[in-house]
Amino acid sequence: MRFNKETFIAGFALFSMFFGAGNLMLPPLLGLKAVDNWHLVALGFVISAVFIPLLGIFAHARLQGTMMDFAKKVSPTFSLVYCIIVYIISIALPSPRTASVTHEMAIQPFFGTSALLTSTLYFALVLVFALNRSKVLDVLGKFLSPIIFIVVLSIICIGIFSVEIPIEGISEFETPIVSGLLEGYQTFDAIGAVVVGGVVIISLRIKGEHNFERNRKLIIKSGVVAGIGLLIIYAGMIYNGALFHSEFESSVSRTTLLSGLSLKTLGSIGKVFLSILVSLACFTTAVGIVTGTADFIKGILYDSKRAYVITVILGCILGVLMGQFDVHYIIYVAVPALMFIYPITIILIVLNILSEKYTSSLVFKAVVIITIVFSIPDFLKSIGLDDFTTPILDILPLGRYSLAWLLPSLLTLLVTNLYLSLKGTSK
Known part of the structure; x- marks a missing residue:
């Protein structure tokens, strides 16, 4: 399997659209609570947050249609209802959550501004990117994603080589693999796969790439690149959480733990690096979600460009409104929706593979x-x-x-x- 420049650009673009708020906050706390069972928790987390989403990208490579194609064999009506539910969940929960995390970790500690101002400016930028979607893959793949990857990798590597304390302790999880798997739901990566995979396909077509076999190979290879990146980051952040388990209380919040890890690994400049990382990782995910939702609405309304623009604007307005809530509240509210839609999404991905x-x-x-x-x-x-x-x-x-x-x-x-x-x- 040969990988060229185009493959890595598309792969990093996919990585950036997957790698958002939950992807940063969830893994370290898992490692902190799992202690020497960190590898079992990591296995479960990787299954639901890397392996299944990767299968979703492979399914897109095979279908090369829209998200409607994932459930069309059940019935056209079911497929439409399923897609509407997924897009409502995506644009109402993980998209605003990215703005909330950005405010709490990257803006408020430095500037003390309101959540309303942060989310307004944040989704104004999302609006600009989404309305210029033909450039999304290139901008995300060439510039933003490599920065995200390098900063997170720095935290992981410095943490691994700077701590000599053995990982010893009692795990808080009775079934670490299952706990990791269910926590992986909160990344929304399986749902993200069926949403942003379509973004990649449409972006390729806008760029004039219509060869089915060529696009299939490109999507598969870019999925592998994104999957490897996610695997390294998730496993590394979980391991770092376990390494520093004696430095934090198990009741520590996700955002506080992430800030603490960056401070201990990157020093006083860690907060600055983390702020950049959080902002970029969250922003790229929001762009992917809003763009994917607008693509869907445009598709079911007979390829209407006006429908695309209106959906982008409404999605950004909703993001501003929902972004006012505390990030932990949004995570809590998301649980019931995920417990219902995630199993259906996983099964549809498997069936399409x-x-x-x-x-x-x-x-x-x-x-x-x-x-x-x-x-x-x-x-x-x-x-x-x-x-x-x-x-x-x-x-x-x-x-x-x-x-x-x-x-x-x-x-x-x-x-x-x-x-x-x-x-x-x-x-």
Whole structure:
């Protein structure tokens, strides 16, 4: 597999659109709480925040359509509803969260300005980038992403080589792999894969790249570049959290821990570096989300450029309004939405990766329906209905780990294919 300049530009652009607020804050606290089990937590986190999103990019390379194509085998109506839900979640939660994180970690400590001013200026810049989307890949890939990667890598490397204290302690996680996997939901990377993957495809077409096979190879290679970058950063930040576990209380907030790590690794200049990093990482993610949402609305409204512009403007206004909330509150509010939409997204990614031979329309319908049904108890539990859902989840395999949907979905995939195989043989 050969990698050229174009591959790395597209790969870094993908990396930057994935790497946002949650990607910075979540890993260190996992490592801090996991201590010597950091590698198990990292494994779970990487599965949901790197491996599955990477499969999502591969699925886009195979389909080279829009996000509507991910669920079209279930039904056009379901596909439309699914896309609308995903885009509403994306533009209402992770996009504003990037502005909130930028304010709390990069603006307020230095300037003491209001969250309203920060989010207004922030989304004004997002608006400029989104309205000039033909330049998004080049700007993100050539300039912003390498800076992000270098700054985070500096924190990781200095931390690894500056601490000689052995990693010893009692992990707070009973099931570290599952804890890491569920925490990976909060990165929104699987949802990000189906959203920003379409941004890359449309950006390539705007640049005049219409060769299906060439674009397929480019998207796959750029996905590998982005995946390797995410793997290095996630594993490194989790490991750093474990390395410095004795320096912080386990109750420390995510933002305080991240600030503390930068200070201990980069010294007094660490805050400046971290501010640049947070601002860039959050900004590139917001651009990807707003652009992807506007592309979707433009597509379902007969390629209307006016619809694209209006959606970008509305998305930025919503970002300003929602960006006023505390970042930890936004993370808390996101849990129920993620517990419902993430399993469906994961299953759709898996189904779109598998061979056409095993993913007929009937298979899609059966597997997705079962996934939705068995995701409901986890969703209800996440909104506080424990008394009703706990007896159900105790019975279901993996129910106590918030993965009640997993085995039924895989079993349905096997059984439905077996039924179709036997039906074909009988003929």
